[in-house]
Amino acid sequence: MNIEQALEIVSATHPGMVRSHNEDSVGYEASCGLVVLADGMGGYNAGEVASGITVSVVSSEIKNALQNSVAEDEDAGSGEDIGVMLLRKQVQKANASIYHAAQSQPQYAGMGTTVVAGLFYDNHLAVAHVGDSRMYRLRGEVFESITRDHSLLQEQIDSGIISTADARRSMNKNLVTRAVGIDANVDVEVHVHAVQAGDVYLLCSDGLNDMVPDDEIADAVKMLQANLPLAANQLIEMANDHGGRDNVSVILIKVKGDFAVQHSWLEKLFPWL
Amino acid sequence: MAAKLILSMNGAVVQEYPLDKERITIGRKAHNAIVIDNLAVSGEHAAIVTILNDSFLEDLNSTNGLTVNGIATKKHFLQNNDVIEIGKYKLKYLNDQASQTTAADFEKTMILRAPAAQSAPKAADGNEQTGKLKTPPSSPQGMSPAPAVPAAPKPVSAPAAQPTPAPAAQPAPAAPMGTGMVQILTGPNAGKELELVKNLTTLGKAGTQVVVLTRRAQGYFITYVEGDSYPTVNNKPLGDQPQQLNAHDIVELAGVKMEFYLKS
Numbered sequence: 119m120n121i122e123q124a125l126e127i128v129s130a131t132h133p134g135m136v137r138s139h140n141e142d143s144v145g146y147e148a149s150c151g152l153v154v155l156a157d158g159m160g161g162y163n164a165g166e167v168a169s170g171i172t173v174s175v176v177s178s179e180i181k182n183a184l185q186n187s188v189a190e191d192e193d194a195g196s197g198e199d200i201g202v203m204l205l206r207k208q209v210q211k212a213n214a215s216i217y218h219a220a221q222s223q224p225q226y227a228g229m230g231t232t233v234v235a236g237l238f239y240d241n242h243l244a245v246a247h248v249g250d251s252r253m254y255r256l257r258g259e260v261f262e263s264i265t266r267d268h269s270l271l272q273e274q275i276d277s278g279i280i281s282t283a284d285a286r287r288s289m290n291k292n293l294v295t296r297a298v299g300i301d302a303n304v305d306v307e308v309h310v311h312a313v314q315a316g317d318v319y320l321l322c323s324d325g326l327n328d329m330v331p332d333d334e335i336a337d338a339v340k341m342l343q344a345n346l347p348l349a350a351n352q353l354i355e356m357a358n359d360h361g362g363r364d365n366v367s368v369i370l371i372k373v374k375g376d377f378a379v380q381h382s383w384l385e386k387l388f389p390w391l
Numbered sequence: 392m393a394a395k396l397i398l399s400m401n402g403a404v405v406q407e408y409p410l411d412k413e414r415i416t417i418g419r420k421a422h423n424a425i426v427i428d429n430l431a432v433s434g435e436h437a438a439i440v441t442i443l444n445d446s447f448l449e450d451l452n453s454t455n456g457l458t459v460n461g462i463a464t465k466k467h468f469l470q471n472n473d474v475i476e477i478g479k480y481k482l483k484y485l486n487d488q489a490s491q492t493t494a495a496d497f498e499k500t501m502i503l504r505a506p507a508a509q510s511a512p513k514a515a516d517g518n519e520q521t522g523k524l525k526t527p528p529s530s531p532q533g534m535s536p537a538p539a540v541p542a543a544p545k546p547v548s549a550p551a552a553q554p555t556p557a558p559a560a561q562p563a564p565a566a567p568m569g570t571g572m573v574q575i576l577t578g579p580n581a582g583k584e585l586e587l588v589k590n591l592t593t594l595g596k597a598g599t600q601v602v603v604l605t606r607r608a609q610g611y612f613i614t615y616v617e618g619d620s621y622p623t624v625n626n627k628p629l630g631d632q633p634q635q636l637n638a639h640d641i642v643e644l645a646g647v648k649m650e651f652y653l654k655s
Contacts, residue, residue: 289444345616
């Protein structure tokens with residue numbers, strides 16, 4: 119199966135019930151199995167600018183790069199998969215352009231964005247993230263987050279100061295410790311996961327997971343996975359029914375089949391020679 | 392403004408203490424930030440650690456212990472209006488952070504600058520530029536200069552489904568209208584009842600015909616999920632849009648009739 123047939127991708131975004139404008143951006147390139155979601159921050163419309171730059175740089179640059187290279191190949195420089203290297207490099211590129219825009223135009227000073235991006239290739243998924251936008255995975259009955267927020271709250275949970283049960287009541291929920299576009303360089307966390315047919319992946323901005331408890335998100339994804347557009351709308355509706363205090367965005371990806379790269383017998387033989 | 396503690400005894404306020412340090416101690420001895428000179432109070436009785444807007448109370452192995460809202464505790468994540476009792480003394484925790492900044496400000500994602508050289512974060516007012524918290528200026532509505540940027544951002548190829556905005560949402564946890572029930576009227580399971588206690592309940596057979604019943608503040612809604620044909624509500628086919636269910640509506644799903652009603 120090629121990547122476009124193997125994946126069903128749906129996205130949805132909504133300003134929420136309180137904000138007048140939407141600082142989130144979502145995008146995907148079905149032809150190369152790429153999904154990107156960013157949650158911008160900064161005054162006036164700077165948040166939209168930062169998240170918009172990130173989504174457009176990451177999507178278009180990776181799409182272009184994959185015309186001439188193959189994501190599962192090894193990058194000669196770093197020894198990583200090309201896919202991993204591309205995700206990291208393009209998020210850093212977005213970081214540089216936001217940082218420069220913020221430096222040169224005073225109305226954009228201090229703008230930044232979180233990002234979570236996934237690239238599917240050869241039955242694998244490379245996930246890059248910065249900040250508190252998340253990726254969840256539903257596999258069988260198990261629904262879990264496969265990214266760990268770069269936030270003060272997550273650090274407090276890790277160090278045992280606060281329990282996960284108390285974390286929902288914390289006043290420090292919205293403080294991220296890493297963001298794209300704030301400094302000249304950004305540390306991008308990238309991991310590669312094995313993908314199975316039947317998996318459902320959810321990318322979301324914190325407008326969803328701050329408003330809706332994880333078990334309710336899990337129920338909605340499990341029950342509505344047969345109809346992804348409905349699932350996406352349901353998640354947004356749930357965030358808004360819980361108060362909708364922030365912009366909310368989701369991307370859902372269902373893995374419908376195998377997308378392993380077919381190697382010819384000659385290629386398989388080649389490493390042995 | 393930072394959170395504070397109000398010390399009182401027998402209903403009379405003794406003193407107010409702002410929680411402006413990362414860690415303050417409460418005890419009988421003079422070196423404590425909050426000194427309670429009473430023999431029932433240990434030399435160092437308790438400590439409060441404040442990290443930005445959150446404060447945590449910890450009992451420092453005191454002899455007589457303490458309670459929060461009447462419950463004995465060793466460690467507690469303080470919430471606005473909590474009352475700490477040490478002997479005959481009461482300490483009320485007030486954190487009007489939530490009321491000072493609007494809920495919207497407060498949900499805004501902000502970057503926390505944590506210079507490695509500096510020690511643990513101090514309590515900082517959410518609206519103060521401390522150099523650690525990058526507080527984005529709040530955006531006055533109806534005033535968007537919208538300067539043209541060369542790198543005009545546009546979500547790339549995102550046919551984002553535009554969800555219909557939900558009507559005025561209240562975070563009402565309990566549906567005021569009673570619990571929804573579905574009674575099966577025909578087929579082998581006729582007579583069986585199903586209580587709709589969860590926010591989402593799916594009915595039907597996967598692959599054949601499935602609907603989801605959602606419980607919201609405004610009532611119960613039915614939405615088509617999958618299947619070759621649409622189920623019917625009161626003999627009218629259900630479209631792709633959610634439809635609100637009224638008491639005694641008849642739903643027909645995969646050849647089985649069922650009635651929706653509300654249990655008071």
